[in-house]
Amino acid sequence: MISIRPPVVCNQIQNDHMKQLITILITSCLFSSCATLLNQPTAYVTLKTTKPALIISGTDSVETKENKAVLTLERSKNPIVLTTISDSLKSQITVKARNSIAYKYNVFNLGIGALIEKGSPKRYEYPWTVKIDPSDTTSRVYDYYKTPHKGQLNLTCTFPWVNSFYFQPSHETSKANTGFWGFSAGLEYYYKDKKYLSLAGSAVMDFFIPFPAPVDFSGEVENMYSVYSSLMDNFIFGRFTLGYGLNYSRNTWKLVYHDRFDPPPPTREPATKSSNSIGLTIDGYYQIGKRFHIGLIYRPTLLNIKPEVDFKYEHLISIDFAWKIRLKQ
Known part of the structure; x- marks a missing residue:
């Protein structure tokens, strides 16, 4: 179990935990x-x-x-x-x-x-x-990377592993953070050889550890996450794929107070600020296996439609790992 305490309470313990985390990461890598x-x-x-x-x-x-x-x-x-x-x-x-x-x-x-x-x-x-x-x-x-043909239908499962957020919650200062983990699933339909439409639903978060682990938090903690759907047009160039399209997103910033390990009193009331927005999605992938792709997603939102209608820039940038399963030739 990993326990997260505010620096004002236990700086030394937090530093020790960070050293342990770095040691675990280095050991697992080596x-x-x-x-x-x-x-x-x-x-x-x-x-x-x-x-x-x-x-x-x-x-x-x-x-x-x-x-x-x-x-x-x-x-x-x-x-x-x-x-x-x-x-x-x-x-x-x-x-x-x-x-x-x-x-x-x-x-x-x-x-x-x-x-x-x-x-x-x-x-x-x-x-x-x-x-x-x-x-x-x-x-x-033998051709490992067979060119997709018109009429092909793929199921996609992707894992946005690294996610960088920039949000502007209502009546708050701008918020930015980078974390890990997410999941996305969708369909791809080839309307021409090497050209396809994709529809996907995604959910991403800013969990601070790059691998699953139980965590105990203490004091005030900020969380950022996003749920969105994208409709995109995509083009294949050899092993590269480039896509562009629209997204509908619900971006959420959340301030939570965890009353564990004798934390200092909260500086304010807990809060959750969400916004529904419309924006663009631009991505690029490189195929490194028959079904495995690695890519970068840039997903800015520009038009906020809830809780109020206005133009507001927010973004999500993700490093994504994708698997594609052919459903129909």
């Missing part, structure tokens, strides 16, 4: 090599063919059963070359190694694990499934 812990030295690749075939990989060969075969491969940064023979036809496909999902999880330990595992073969993976048409005799390279 000893969290995700790929080393989670990945086995070998990886399995399922090959699916359109008809029976003999598949050759290096010095190994395997015949498909019910148009399917499984290869066991040593993890490596080197590509694998698969040759299929069927009805006297020979085809060849090259499958490049890529960074595994476990290796990408090192973003959550601030990249320290990625540096430790930079030269490790366990950082790499091959696709779980490779589809092969033995009748296609052209040599080709």
